[in-house]
Amino acid sequence: MFDLQVKLHQIKPLDRAIMEETQVHLDDLTKPPGSLGVMEEIARCIAGITGKVKPQIRRKTSILMAADHGVVDEGVSAYPSVVTAQMVLNFLNGGAAINVLSRHVGAELAVMDVGVASDLPDHPSLWKKKVAYGTRNMVREAAMTRAQALEAIKNGYDLAEHFINGGTELIGTGEMGIGNTTASTALLVHFAGVPVNDVVGRGTGIDDERLKLKIKAIEAALQHHKPPLDDPLEALARIGGLEIAGLVGVFLACAVKRVPAIVDGFISAAAALVASRLHPHLRDYLLASHLSEEPGHRLMLELIGIRPVLHMKMRLGEGTGAALAMNIIEASLKILNEMATFSSAGVSGTLEDGGVTQSP
């Protein structure tokens, strides 16, 4: 049996002693202290996550959760729901952006149907764990029952655990679900307490008319449900999505199993926001990848407490930004593992340190 509370209790703080050891080594490398900026922060963070002074990444996985959204009935998206299933087939055939980028960075790609509105064929890269044929329309009723949200979390948890047990040392997160910027915006508005207008965006690129419908749908759903702020799971169930719940499970597994997880765009960040509200230490296991063009993403990442390294005006999702970030994260660990130290390279310290010149 999957018990959320039991899992949450297994999350521990980062290993600060190991992080200090890693910092000492970083400061001994042939560069001015701190001059590699966020690369050094990433190395130190992953040391604290893994409990290893010089961690490495030998296997990495992009996990992509797919599901549909009843709120699409309100006319909030430029694409019909059927595109979710069509894009899953595109993922399985290797033709989508996340396929190209996962291959590029050497990550395996796992896709989970946790709530697509139609049946999908068997495929070795597809985990068929459908909780429902899409959520219900949150404007009229709760998107999911609490039990459905928990089941989707469990499915995500199990998938991440499967790969971690198989040796994965870095997990990227992505999603596909027509209508899911609407659900994610609703979650952001709920947790941030800001007006919908301040954070709503055009998702896949909707026009002014659909944007009005989207704002109206989000406002109506929040008005209808008024989810309690101290119960993130209830908010997730009422105004979230099955793929968002699945990603909550992925983040949870990473924190429990002490594996770094990469947050991608707006929807992945919505899941990370919900997950970070479930346990105060969970966010320490998350690394941000890019700053999305979706206007609410910046606030979402700030609420989680993570900072993106890529500023590329991307707004595709799928885990594309997370895949790009994998290369930077690996680079950060190679800096830690492969650079020469001042003494081994015969490089002088600063003038303030005495400026000892060792003739090479």
Add this chain to the structure above:
Amino acid sequence: MFDLQVKLHQIKPLDRAIMEETQVHLDDLTKPPGSLGVMEEIARCIAGITGKVKPQIRRKTSILMAADHGVVDEGVSAYPSVVTAQMVLNFLNGGAAINVLSRHVGAELAVMDVGVASDLPDHPSLWKKKVAYGTRNMVREAAMTRAQALEAIKNGYDLAEHFINGGTELIGTGEMGIGNTTASTALLVHFAGVPVNDVVGRGTGIDDERLKLKIKAIEAALQHHKPPLDDPLEALARIGGLEIAGLVGVFLACAVKRVPAIVDGFISAAAALVASRLHPHLRDYLLASHLSEEPGHRLMLELIGIRPVLHMKMRLGEGTGAALAMNIIEASLKILNEMATFSSAGVSGTLEDGGVTQSP
């Protein structure tokens, strides 16, 4: 004979017709139009540079220019000049950050001694093209003669041309030179017409006392030389550096030979700023990599007219940010070359397009 004016006349605008063809293909890929943001801009830009609708990168090179600075006599750096030569040896031994990152992204590394203050040993990765044993102290006299600046530009041009003729399709730029943030800041202040205080930074990490000396030195040099604004070469000679001039030559060769060049941190950007003032189309051949922690970098990139993709608080130089960006640039071209199209993948268009659902 190297004739700068002849080379400048060979720079042509980007191929707009090819860029439009590339755009049509980008819009047919299975993603909302424009949703990969800067990745799409990079792909389109390299199409325009190379004149190929679907360009590829099969070989890439990090070019690192090293030289010393007479202005170090003013106490502007935390490290002694001897560190420049020591770090070059570190590059040749493979232990520096740029070695780790070049290996990580699969780029070869070429180092040029264009003005290091001491003699260096022979090494297959070291191009020995010393113009002088460092610049003169720009506070008291011109850092270089115009002829020296031109010779350094020629050396950089020749090195880039050598690799381009050998098949390199992407060049990253980096540098090593104790004191070179002082020269670069002087160039920025000169071209931007801003107060030194607004843009000066701590370089490798100097304390308040050295920062005061640095500001004083830059102000004194600018006061002494008053380089003419319409003669970028003269400014480069009087207040620049030999490695900066070498990088100007690299950027020039990339524009003439139509190969994309990646601008790295503050010093590389100073060279790009000078180069972009030599010819109005030169900047079209430049891609920015990261936004440095050095405060003047943002303004410098704005003056050039390029936008960084990585925000990582790095301030090391060496070409480290450019190396990281190589992976992103390659990813952008793989998107263009490897993604499925809507029709080939059987994915529906938008509802506005008619939303034709093609059963896969």
